[in-house]
Amino acid sequence: MVLSKAKMGETFKVKEVTGKEKIVKFLFTLGCYAGEEVTIISKLAGNYIVSIKDSRYAIDEGMAKTIVLDA
Amino acid sequence: MPFCGIHFNLLTRIIISIEKAQRILGGNKMRIALAGNPNSGKTTLFNAITGKTEFVGNWPGVTVEKKEADLKRKYSVKGESIRIVDLPGAYSISPYTSEEAVTRDFILGESIDVIINIVDGANVSRSLFFTTQLIELGIPVVVALNKHDIVNRRGDKIDAQALSKELGCEVIPTTATSETGLSELIKKVVEVKESNKVQKALKFENQNTEKEDLGRQKLVDKIIGKCEVKSRKASEITFSDKVDRIVAHKWLGLPIFFLIMWGVYTFSIDGLGGYLSGYFNDVLFGEIVPNAANGFLENIGVNPLLQALIVDGAIGGVGAVVGFLPLIMVLFFCLSLLEDCGYMSRVAVVMDRFFKKIGLSGKSIIPMIVGSGCAIPGVMATRTIEDMNQKRMTTILTPFIPCGAKLPIIALFAAVFFPTSTWVAPSMYIIAFVMIALGGLLLKRLFVWENNSQFILELPEYKIPSLKHAIIQMFDKAKGFIRKATTIILVCNTFIWFAQAYSWQLQPVQDQSLSILASLGSFIAPILIPLGFLGWQLAAATLTGFIAKENVVATFAVILAVASEEALHVPGGALTGFFTPVTAFSFLVFNLFTPPCFAAIGAMNSEMGSKKWLFRALGFQFSVGYFLALCITQFGTLLLYGKTAVGFVPAMIILIVMTMYLIYAIKKADAKRNALELVGESA
């Protein structure tokens, strides 16, 4: 299931990250890659607020669709 | 004045060669680089150990280039001179963002003795990824485990000793904001350099294969497991999260943002700042200083022409600008508080939805907010935008926000023509936003480019903005403002005074319209007629505005000092001879939306990447300013006064031509777009 469809407030393990290589690598360095945990904090103003490894990030719909979660 | 931008590349190369030569000649001055994640506290540390006042903002992209300075004497161990280089934040050596590229290029290319890797104590595991890469460079690394105060406050525990053992390098806990641990850090750094030990890289599985990064992460996780104990889960809802729910709310977010901005600008322009500026302008530079100067000079029996040059030209012009100093100081104080607390990232989140409609992402709001102080760092802040087209578009639109230098113009015209209404100044910002939206939409139609914006932005935790930092920023800006006034503006004013007092034959003239300035202004003046601006004086003022926007005010002061004894900014003062309230508003808009000062144009040139785009940008900006002013004058005069303004006929003709060209350009772009789509489909 892609991140954009995930339930708020829940923690998931990432299954894979799709999309352009540059972005996959960037997300990787933040700690978003297969096997790592990601928590969906909330959805604000059309953007998803996620928690990856102790930090909060805002990502838009486009990016949220590229993160596939284990669920 | 030459475009700074045109000579920029050559100058940079010269500067870099000079630096290299200095380094070779200067012998073995130790060079230390500060590297680490964005928002980890690098620049705070940099400021603390060098005594500089570089800007610290709680949003990504504050530091877009490296900055160098010497270590403060109080931190130096044996009195030697040490050079510190602050690099932009990076998450890794393989760059995604342009800031990461600067970091990588610098560390790999320059001669660095020791790297201080600033690790964010609030997010150690993410920081360590970069650390493991830095360790592989062979240069000794000392880790500054920063934000130790936050670590303690949260109740987390990090074993610095264990971490040091795992990494194979020294680890010093620090808190840059309170300057704790910094002397130990520097001592350790010098020790490490002297011991000449080679930095050993760490081993982990899958090295040098495709899965290297994964192996690296696993190593980091292992290390974290041994050294860090967290007191709470990161995914728990924090206070910051709760605030975000309101501040970045789908419907509340935007109004809240406007409210805050309105508050900041009104407080600066109409409130405290305006009040103090009023005093400066009316009393200090309106009466006290000129009267004293005149009295003094007359008593000495100075030649009246020289007296006029000094009092009306130099003092008058500079005084007119410096009078607005309090206003600018208040604005920058407020902006600093706003930027320091971390709210800016939230603004980007709120604006993302709207910016997507014009093909940009929420990140583009940051250069614009920075631009409300000065367009130059605003334009530079576009470096955080990876997509070239989005970056260009943002660069074109950023100068639309009134910068600090335009404030005197706004304040002056508001005081003379609209003394009782408080809506004039804020309206400039509202118009700016509207034009950014419209301009953005227009640019999207006019230029053919793909826009798939992907938006990801870190949201740092809110923090109480540092008053000390804001005050330092405020005085810094004041210093800069006064310096600008006493150098470039003073020089310009003196020339202006001279140009309006003398004819081409170098004879003093009684009638200003026979002067050098008048003939120069008259050259340009015809272009301004459709806008309802009559007179060489207005053309001259607008022209000088390109050197520095404050000059518009200064030039008027100098030119009109001859015409009237009264201070410039009295309601109904000398300016009313040239404008009606409608054309005054129009003139304001014109100067705000035409291309910015040369220095800002230079910055635009650096960011645009090609001259073709620079000229397109300038053309666009000028057209917008011209078009807006034209419409306001012509239609405003018709609506409000029931008669046509000056230059009505040529204005209508120009309007028709512009509209036709616009339709043509859009059709051309559409055709190009369709052609590309067909190609895409068949491919």
Place this chain on the structure above:
Amino acid sequence: MGTFIIGVIFLGVMAWAFINARHDMKNNKCGSCSGNCSVKNKCSSYKG
């Protein structure tokens, strides 16, 4: 006499202003900003 003294002083001031203005314009992208505006920090072109 007064004219001469004041004139010289003024010329001195102008020369100082002019030299500084050129120095500012040549030394950084900030051009006329003289690297002292609050932006000097964000400007990052100002070399110490």
